Amino acid sequence: VSAYYAITVESGQLTIKPRVITVRTESAQKIYDDTPLENPQWSITSGQVVDGHTLTGEVIGSRIYVGSTANDITLTVTDAQGNNVTTNYQFKKDLGMLTIDPIVLKFKTDSGEKVYDGTNLHVKGCQWLEGSILPGHQIVYSTHSQALYAGTYPNKLSVQITGTDGTDITKLGYQIEVEQGQLTIHKRPITFTSDSAQKLYDGYPLTCPKYSLT
DSSP states (O other): OGGGGOOOOOOOOOOOEEEHHHEHHHHHEEEEOOSOOOOOOEEEEOOOOOOOOOEEEOOOOOOOOOOEEEEOOEEEOOOHHHHHHHOGEEEEEOEEEEEEOEEEEEEEEOOOOEEEEEEEEEOOEEEEEEEOOTTTEEEEEEEOOOBBBBEEEOOOEEEEEETTTTTTTTHHHEEEEEEEEEEEOOOOOOOOEEOOOOOOOOOSSOOOEEEEEE
């Protein structure tokens, strides 16, 4: 009797939502030593895979130079037949941090002073107070400040550290701290002494233009 009916079908939806799993990677921290910082430890903090499925994680976070990087992870789920079924899962990542702290090097530049003489004052002395560079690294440091005119100026220091391949890694692995000495140019004292004079009153001004400089 179907011919007597107008049949309309409104299809429903079958929705399978991905299974949510939260994973956490661990953090790590160290002082710069020119080797990669890694921490392969990770764990599931909520959720689980379906029976017969296997969750595989590979922590890929790595850092060599000063700074911080998220300790990321790649996740794969396979079924009992070895098929990749990762798309059926939603992963939330609670990532740890990989942090490299700099090697601190402390220096102190020497101070110097003189009376102004029209030439530059340049004090080269410098003390290395704290810290050391890694084996195979090279350091060049020198004061580069000069004072010419009366006043007080900081005795600045330039520092460059190169790695085993000769590239500049000063900011990549080190923190430079400098206690600056002072360059002081004192004003040059000058004394003017005028000569004396005397006479009997004659109705004209008494002057004496002579003077001495000491």
